[in-house]
Amino acid sequence: MAKFTRRRFVKGAAILPLAAKHMALQQVTGASDRFDIVVAGAGHNSLITAAYLAKAGYRCLVLEGRPKIGGGVKTAELTLRGFHDDCCSTAHVFIQDNPLIKNDELKLGDYGLEYIDPDPIFHVPFPDGSYLTQWRDLDRTCAEFAKFSKKDAAAYRKMLADLDAIRPLIVAGSFTPIGFGKPLNDQLAQVPHGKLWQRRLAMSAWDVIHDTFEDDHCRTFMLYMSHLAAEPPDAPVTGRLAYGAPRQQHSGRPLPKGGSGALTEALGRFIEAHGGTIVVNKWVKNLIVEGGKCVGVECSDGSAYQASKAVVSTIHIKHLVDMAPREMWGEDFLYGVETWQAENAMFATHYATSEPPIYKVDGGTLSPVESGVLASPYRALRFGFDDTRGVVNLEEPPLQVICCSIADPTRAPAGMHTLKVLGWQPYMLKEGPEHWDKIKYDVSDANLKYLRRFAPNLTDDKILARFVESPLDLERMNPHFWHGSAHGGAQSAAQTGPLRPMAGWAQHRMPIAGLYQTGATTHPGGSVTGGPGRNAATVMLKDFGTSIEEVVGKKA
Template sequence: MSQITRREFVTGAALTPFAIRAPNRDAQQSSTDSTQLDIVVAGAGHNSLIAAAYLAKAGYRCVVLEDQPRIGGGVGTAEVTLPGFKHDLASSVHGGMQSNPAMKDLDLANYGLSYIVPDPVMHTSFPDGSYLTVWRDFERTAREFDRINPRDGQAFRRIAAELEEVRALLGNEEKLAQHSLGNVWRRRLKMSAYDMACHVFEDSRCRAFALAAGHLGGDPPCEPGSYRSALSVVSSGRNGRPIAVGGSDALAQALARFITARGGTVLTNKRVTRLIIEDKRCAGVECADGTSYRGGKAVLSTLHVKHLLDMAPRALWPDDFVQNVGMWRPEVAMFIAHYAVKEPPKYPVAGGTLSPCESVTLVNPARLLRLEFDDANGQIDTEDPPLQIVCPTVADPSRAPGGMHTLKINGFQPYAIRQGPQHWEQLKHQVADAYLNTLRRLAPNLTDDRILGRYIVSPVDLERLNRHFWHGSAHAGYDGPGQSGDMRPVPGWSDYRMPIAGLYQTGACTKPGGSVNGNPGRNAAAVMLKDFGGSIEEVAKRIG
């Protein structure tokens, strides 16, 4: 099996067609006259690109500066194993984007963005040979639970019906209390995902599937109020889990095309290192290569707040802001193994095998609770690991050479291991092998001769590849009550305006947090447009 080094990855990524970049410094300066810029955007993740797209549509001249050789951030795609195999480097599923008004407001389909909704949606197999599958057909999914435990099949139908009945009331506790099921749901809203799974289902396998299907974000399953994670097994069948045709970065590419079509510029290899402050106002940014960019209206940052704090004099940040950023907590870090393979995982099922785009493993519900314990102790744990397995080429063959596939195995491990984070380089292949062996016990077809190449990303590697993945946090950080909603990124500064005049913030550090839904980007654009005397509603109505 061939391997690729980090140096080879960075060199290769810089040459891929996924990056929009100027070839040299002179070209950058001539193509982007800083004196004519209205908005400078630091970072080219999907949220900052969405915000920049709205601002460009409003007529403001924008430049987007990305420190990596490619755009996309958490929706990046690159050929990291072998040529022709396009791997999603972090996120693959864009479920939340489908309901974001930006899809229509920015006419992204006209800029090359399209989606596939795989069916089956998600699958899990257990060591005893039993299995569960979520299908787009609700009743077909319910029968999967019937097969494990008829009472759990009825519970699945019942909780789905109740959820549909009260869904519109869940954000209004006063109205919810007036509903016949209101007081039951008021208690459920406070439950952890673990408690909710145990409340709804009897069989440990049904509970495990509900938890594994939902534990793809930054919510610890034992956290009060994380109940939604255990119910995603209900909603995922209804909504599906869409993937972008060609790779996750198709979203970023469509947004970049939209921006450049309206006079904006997107530049890569532009690491922002300092905010330019004039008269206590943010007037622009400086980059590591010595270039600087000034925005006549504002600067929009999608830099991690842990890094943002160091880019301006400390005296400009209020003490409570500094203290709150100091308390920012990472989530349990992500560990990712990418493979180029000859065939997808084939799970034995009645009548043959099943090869879904997405599957999960969790032997029992309690195993998920150990993630927080292991993280706190810096303990690498590869015993029966909870895993997310993504093989998008099952539905989208354009991502790999004919008949071949990309495979991604996501797990969770501590960033700060006992041996010290620097030791991840020596240990990561052992962890990856343990993950692969776990999958092989359930999909035995993935023998060594089926694997063509691999690329392993430890939590430390993840942070190196994208500084926004602070301490290996794929969603920028923990998303529990103390770091969500009005607490994100900092109490008193959750409205996308930063303490320094002229500086705005978006991205996964802002509410509603990580995952691919684009809400932080659109919300930030709405705030900025309002401050500029306009509205996002008016901009959305503009044609062209």
């Protein structure tokens, strides 16, 4: 039986309304008003940066192009009234290790954030009728591996123990700005078995999983959990992704009550409660540069806003470099942007349904919040190949299936469900990305047809409405998803750590003085980690002569 636990950080104060939520700026403030910080774009990362800066006492103005804040962490009625769909992200896994949440630094519970911890964590049914379910209980999960191979069950347990031994180092690496501590490799060299980890992290996820597990069902499950970050599993330096399932064995895959957007709404309330202003429907078009320093932004409606201390951007670097004269960026940075590679894009269909997916399991059925289908380990190896060729591959399409309303009834009317079905397809089709407008409904139909092989109850009469987002639609919705990149761009060897977005500029300080960059194009990259957001705040607060520890009340 599936079960759920709820977690609220702090009991207490009444939740404040998001006051300025969607007012036009003119109602809130005149264009002549001055701010210390102007934040361009309101994804969860830039909101986190703004929240720490606002807590430090800086007057922040956040400008968001869309009618609603949140970017990839947003919930809206996409299908029918009363059905609250997560437009993009649902699972808030990695952010659980961020001191923001782990140490409750901003007490976001007081601003409406509450997490639900579904159990099982993840369920993968296989084409031969067997399945592997990950439960919060380790022994129960190992028993699932043991159905296929006792050796693999032991291997999974060992992977978790190995990871636990160095987990603090790996986690700290994500939530420390580049250059603020020793590089992970140097730290690993000094701890027991660290050298072994140096090798593992440089390997591909496929090599780690193939060598560690003997059974193809177990390999498929492990590869599935490694691919959720949208990197081809056989690419070098993806070894860390092989630890996707062990990593979430402790954290689970929590989801905010009410929708993924509850995080960004809580951050918005926090910023406003600390004197900040948030304005939507404001597309930033240009940076204002005076005397070589970025001192504000201009918006597409002609308005302009000055920042006395700094501008923080979460605009995609491919667009950012067009917002100031090219010579201001320098050749090296421009080269980094020109050579920046997109990732394997996502394809989403949102449904309003009268039933959740129902999977057959021993002795009954299971309806988990999250499940995924992947026919074999070898199918996962086609991701990179199909992407390179620009070919939509609908043969046994790997899918992620998310039904939040099972654990969170606030998401849909009584007895109804929100269902999100995700696939991975190339953005850049041979025929050009515009071809997506012609084929997206066929691709969505093919995904559903394949899903019905595993959850046959999802017949037409159970589906009340649907909303399809092709990779091109994702980019249209959020320009930060450049070329459909849900994580800002590939997390490849060339675009990670000190190379993200470009060697020399990984510390969030951009080539133009006074301009800082956060978001998925900076370390540690995409997903709901809040890492780029908190790391950017750490760097900025240091530059302003204070520290994040001082701001959250913990002297360093």
